[in-house]
Amino acid sequence: MTKQLGRPKGESEVREQLVLHARELFVSLPYNKVSTRLIADNAKVNIAMIRYYFGNKEGLFEGLFEGLFEAMFKxxxxxxIGQFQLALTNNSEHDLVDFMRSYYQAMIKVPAFPxxxxxxMEADNEQQANLQQIIFGILQPMQDKLFAPDINQTLFKKDVDPSKARLSMxxxxxxxxxxPKKMLDFHNIELNEAFLIDLLEHNIxxxxEGLLQNKRDYSNENK
Structure with a gap:
């Protein structure tokens, strides 16, 4: 009797566990030490589930691996990304501040992600070049739109140079x-959650006060 294919039970939980463990492994191990088998084993699911959720029509290993990486990254x-889209829609400095806030709040959960x-981005092998394209494909449009001339005129002070503003942000x-941890240790800085929250408000x-046209007290908003 032929086994009928269908959606696995606990579908959202299985997919969530795969993405979660993929992220944990990617940020904690050298890239070449991470495999689909290791991700599946850590998530305690059958490796076939990676093909089910993240495979392409060719079913190639590279497609599975890149599909899982792209899902994890997104x-x-x-x-x-959601907050950034609001900033572009409203052309509001308030939304740009919320964009920075949402970034910190996301990275506080996974501080090794950057x-x-x-x-x-620094790798030069073919497989990681494919992952670079995934990253650039997601981040580049955000960068290009944020520093487009019409956005510059609306949000930033008139004397702000776009390229310098990009580097500052x-x-x-x-x-x-x-x-580097040794640099932080030298300055007696510990990047714990409390410190990062305070740093966020400082950077806002x-x-x-340094880049945006309108000055407004954003301290502790949306905390």
């Missing part, structure tokens, strides 16, 4: 999560 930063992105948002003040 779902990790989905709150950031280091994973950096490792992949990357520094405020990304560097704390990339800073720098953003609003």
């Amino acid at each position: 779902e990790t930063i989905s709150p950031v 280091k994973l992105i950096l490792r992949i 990357m520094s405020l948002m990304v560097f704390p999560f990339l800073a 003040r720098l953003l609003t």
Whole structure:
């Protein structure tokens, strides 16, 4: 008797566990040490479930691996993307502040995630080049739209240079999560949740007072 294919029981939970354990492994291990088998074993599910949720029509291993990585990446930063889209729709400095806030809130949950992105961006092998394209495909449109001329005129002060603003925002948002531990230890800084929340409010003040046209007290909003 032929077994009838269907949607597995507990579907959302199985998929959620695969994405969760994929993220944990990607951020904690060298990329070449992560495999679909290891992800499935850690999630305690049959490896066939990766093909079920993340496979392409060719069913190639590379397609499965990249499909799972893309899902993990998108779902990790989905709150950031959602808030970014609001910022573009409203052209409001308030939404841009919320964009930074949503980024910090997402990264506080997985503080090693930006280091994973950096490792992949610096790699030069073919498989990781494919993952670079996934990352750039998601992040590049956000960068391009944020620093488009019409957005610059609406949100940023007239004397702000777009390229410098881009670097400043990357520094405020990304560097704390990339800073070497020895550097942080030297300055007696511990990147725990409480410190990152305070740092977020500090960086929001720098953003609003240094780059944005309208000054407004955003301290502790949406906490």
